[in-house]
Amino acid sequence: MTAAGALFHEVSAETHTEAVPCSHLSLELGHLYMEDFAEGPERLRRHFAAVRPWADAARAFVAGLPMGKEPRISTCFLVDDYFSRLSTPAELVPPLLDAADSAGLSIDYLARESGCAVTDPSRPDQAELAESVLKRLVESPPPGSSGFRPPVSLTGWLTNGRRAPDRRTSAALETTGVWQPPSETEARGHSVFMDVELWYEREQSRVWSCAFLAAVWQLARLGLLRDDGRSVLTPAQWNKDAFPDDWAALPPLVRLNPSAAPFCAYYTCSVLPTRFLPVEHAVRTILEQTHVDPAAVRQIAERSEGEGLTVPSGVVERTSYVFPPGLTS
CATH class of the missing domain: 3.40.50 (Rossmann fold)
Structure with missing residues (x-):
């Protein structure tokens, strides 16, 4: 027979989430x-x-x-x-x-x-x-992204897909120099690309x-x-x-x-x-x-x-x- 294990935790560390009427x-x-x-x-x-x-x-x-x-x-x-x-x-x-x-x-x-x-x-x-x-934004990285784009916390811009690469960026250097269109991450047939400004200084x-x-x-x-x-x-x-x-x-x-x-x-x-x-x-x-x-x-x-x-x-x-x-x- 083995003794039952006891789990200890600090009550003060718990966060109570207040409910709201709806x-x-x-x-x-x-x-x-x-x-x-x-x-x-x-x-x-x-x-x-x-x-x-x-x-x-x-x-x-x-x-x-x-x-x-x-x-x-x-x-x-x-x-x-x-x-x-x-x-x-x-x-x-x-x-x-x-x-x-x-x-x-x-x-x-x-x-x-x-x-x-x-x-x-x-x-x-x-x-x-x-x-x-x-602080709760979780950006959805587009398929094939290289991580070159700075996070929204720094740029103030949020997108729903992949931007068209600029020839001056490292992402563009990975291509053969041929222009690529922007694309929506979860497009249905055709893309509806959005690039949203959240704030500016x-x-x-x-x-x-x-x-x-x-x-x-x-x-x-x-x-x-x-x-x-x-x-x-x-x-x-x-x-x-x-x-x-x-x-x-x-x-x-x-x-x-x-x-x-x-x-x-x-x-x-x-x-x-x-x-x-x-x-x-x-x-x-x-x-x-x-x-x-x-x-x-x-x-x-x-x-x-x-x-x-x-x-x-x-x-x-x-x-x-x-x-x-x-x-x-």
Whole structure:
């Protein structure tokens, strides 16, 4: 008879991954730039009037749930306060909410795009989200690559395949001098090659790209972002009748509807102007090469299975988009 072995480990070394409540669908009602708001309330009303029928269609898509459950759907809107700040929350947000109401839509959660980059360091429950996601990128090396290309952490560029070699690079010297086209790593028949800028340096500070911040936004909505196991970009309750004169005084994510379904969701759907189509293609390229927290993925799987749902483990498979023909700008 042999004695049973004992396994010792230090409890303090374990990281507890905080679980987050989930809706069935996170429905994004738009993303506008500051110059769009500058055009006035009529511009906002046209936007939501075009969004309304497609938002209704997205809601109908998740209506048939197993066990007769009512779908939990939360709506959100992302305001660009990162690339420009032509107005204040007090001036900008009330007309936005009024325009949504006029189209029969309600914005449950309002987010600041700057919160997807660097959140308020004075709040211990927040993190620098963009930097943390950058560290989770796992580049997919194309077949036959020589490792000559510097990593994305140095270049700020991420691709979904092999770039066309330049004659001045060592990779080009391995060929016979004949031009080679770029190629997508997992192309189906023909390549759709993407080379995505994630950031650039300006005055010794990093400026994140719209595509990369949008990828962070998707991960937040899917409930997959953690900071040492803690959930991040958690919504703060806010009185929608009182907005500050300074963006820094507004939390990165606010809940405007006290009875709203959870912000995070099993699936996301974004109703966006067609100008965002190339941006969202870039977002999917980023998400395909992001190693998300496995504990967070497992939590989502267990929670959804408890509701009789099977949620894909892949991040991209949980995202969807609508680009209405009337929403061109």
